[in-house]
Amino acid sequence: MKTTAIATLLLVAGASLTSCHSEQSKDRRDTTVNSNARPSGSDTAGTPANKAGSEDPSAQFISEAAVSGLLENEMGRIGQQKAQLQAIKDYAATIERDHKVAGTGLAEIAKAKNLTLPLTITAEKQEHLTDLSQMTGKDFDSYYTNMMVENHLTDIALFEGASKSPDTAVSHYALKLLPTLQKHYKQARELASKFDQNKR
Structure with a gap:
């Protein structure tokens, strides 16, 4: 009886040691996996503004403003090449110039915050640009000016x-640019009124 009891105790102890060893090995593997994982947004080139946007309203604004600036610059370039009316060509030149200046200021804010600006526009906006670039004459002028209004x-x-942001760098930048954007909008409305598609 004593021999049987001792044998049973040895078997139980051995199973416990095996189980503990297995758990310790699993813990070491989990620790190794976690230590190899890169933290989100740890890119040494700077955190992408759009990646941080869901957590940081300032980064979200910077990303959206950068994409808008890319679109406006491209529309300025296309407008100067393809517009039929000289007034629209002149407007397009103003758009390109003003948004390049705005982009420089935005890049300075992004750099100070270690954010990387997006370099491409969204697929939806690119589709509008593609449609625009395929138009000619009055159709182009009408579509262009209405796009600028929107x-x-x-x-x-x-x-x-953004002008109400507690981030003073962002709020000052937004307040400085608002009059220019409002002027662009007013000019676009005046130009678009000449090309109301429902009256052609």
């Missing part, structure tokens, strides 16, 4: 929101 309405709403 884009600047969106921009004004974005910058008005």
